[in-house]
Amino acid sequence: MSIFEITKTDSQSNARTGLLRTAHGTIKTPVFMPVGTKGAVKGILPAQLVEAGSQIILANTFHMLLRPGVEIVEKAGGLHKLMAWNRPILTDSGGFQIFSLSSINSITDDGTEFASPYDGAKIKLDAAIATNIQNRLGADIIMCFDQCPAFDAPQKEQEKAVERTIKWAKICKNSHSNEKQLLFGIVQGQTDENLRKTCAKELIKIGFPGYALGGLSVGEGTEGMLKTVRFAAPLLPVDKPRYLMGVGTPADIIQAVQAGIDMFDCVMPTRNGRNALAFTEKGAIRLRNAAFADDFTPVDANCGCVCCKTFSKSAIRHFFNTGEMLGPIMLALHNIVFYHNLMDKIRQNIENDTFNSWAEQALESPAYARKEISA
């Protein structure tokens, strides 16, 4: 059996459904991966994620490296054991977090060194180390160590980042020593078509079981992001899974699926939920709003999640108003279910060959409208 099997291709777009086989089970794509930054999707139990329909979750190498540290995770028997999560896990390489930290200033061709925000201890990270760490953390899918420059960095820097990303990808592949894991390459190059083309071409030469588009949704705006996805997705092998990192709103996801993307991760549902924003069939609502003080209906009338089956909008608003943890937890969980339901609809419409017309309608609906949503 191949690692990735396309089960259906939409006749009117690049959308497709597939099965991605990993050491901890098979994932139906297109798939959304909730983010478990520090070894947990904040406030949510593994059993609740399973009930929500999460097929795979993401964990951040950078954060796990700082605490509890690779040694502890390894001693625990790997990330799955520590997190009590028996389904697939994907780890990023740690690169994105490091390059986002302003205190980092020593990025060289060889990698970087940074001070732990906890105790100031110097930590070195490069392509070989990032791969070794991910090998030891034991996720099912791991990512190449790449450089993601700021979206408004000068052209020279964008070029340098692509050059390094390619160079590091070779090192990552050579260092990769855990055959149970799938190592994905990451295409960088911001919104520059030539850079994206070069990076994709070189990574394909190296050869990976899956490819990601990185460096997007970092400030270039929705149109710039989608234009790049539409250009870059077809540059990637049609028979391999394509992962759009860090994206996005429901509308972003629908449109990226149209462009041929199979995998997504984003803090959008969870972070927004913790900030009292709930995605609903009627559009996003903010539960701190005084209008909900005496609204005793569920957050989303047709939703079957624990939040909607248990509490009223009034109760959730009360929880946010009094700093009760159940507010953030319930809305994060509700939003995860909303995202998983969206992916269900996407997969179903692709299977039925109704995806493209469904997508065009969906993008005009209040639930998935093409508008910016800020956390």
Place this chain on the structure above:
Amino acid sequence: MSIFEITKTDSQSNARTGLLRTAHGTIKTPVFMPVGTKGAVKGILPAQLVEAGSQIILANTFHMLLRPGVEIVEKAGGLHKLMAWNRPILTDSGGFQIFSLSSINSITDDGTEFASPYDGAKIKLDAAIATNIQNRLGADIIMCFDQCPAFDAPQKEQEKAVERTIKWAKICKNSHSNEKQLLFGIVQGQTDENLRKTCAKELIKIGFPGYALGGLSVGEGTEGMLKTVRFAAPLLPVDKPRYLMGVGTPADIIQAVQAGIDMFDCVMPTRNGRNALAFTEKGAIRLRNAAFADDFTPVDANCGCVCCKTFSKSAIRHFFNTGEMLGPIMLALHNIVFYHNLMDKIRQNIENDTFNSWAEQALESPAYARKEISA
């Protein structure tokens, strides 16, 4: 059927098991009530409390009065609806919180007035108002508005507080207008036997379906508390439920049951859990301890709670170390289960007429040892 039915009395102590019938179901006593201060047991879902074995929970009138306010709770259809909790609820009168606030200085024979910590709005509370509010909140058991002075307040003040508590109890009974609710009287008088005797006698004259011992565990020390309980419990009618407010450690509870107490509430399991302390068969442990960094066994090997069935000590320590909500939530839930298991053992040993010898052994065991535990 009577409201309270004693099903077994221990032959060697004042301990007894009973059934307390309320509008939302029958409670097996002795019972421990987790505290849901602001309309939720912090971070814990109603379904998780049911699974943990919680028969009844406590909600604080003072906090519900401030937010979301009585009108909202009433409009929601009562506390049970707002909290999504279908089992019994007990509300306190609000008196304890008010008298604990140092900013309150206008306590008169008529009650008190205080400023909302949220918006400074003046709120008046007296015996009639506290009863009316509780009638509207709709808990199954409600409490008389009492005065609880500081444990080291002068004798004059203790006497005055008992006098007011008796006077207010009459007003509460006369004001009480929701026949679905049981209104309990509260005996004050600190560690003073004469005051306790007077207060109990006068409250019994007024007549309530249940009686509480209030004003304990406020600084008088374990010995002072237990001495008072042993003296005061037998002053209360043998055929009515006896509730020891705000107590306590497992050892306190065992000894209070020996003295004839049927009901307990305390933040001990939940607040301690949120502060990384777990009660276990081998004694209390602090999960922030570095010794647990690579301890991959459950918090309590023989515990069947979600925490112990899901996570290792190492994972829980990691959660506390990184500010992950699952740490506090899991230990609070574990501790609630620990307390409910303790009450199960107590009830079972009373039923088997082995309670007193079990209790003496239990008090020497690491799990329930007679030592102070601070949150």
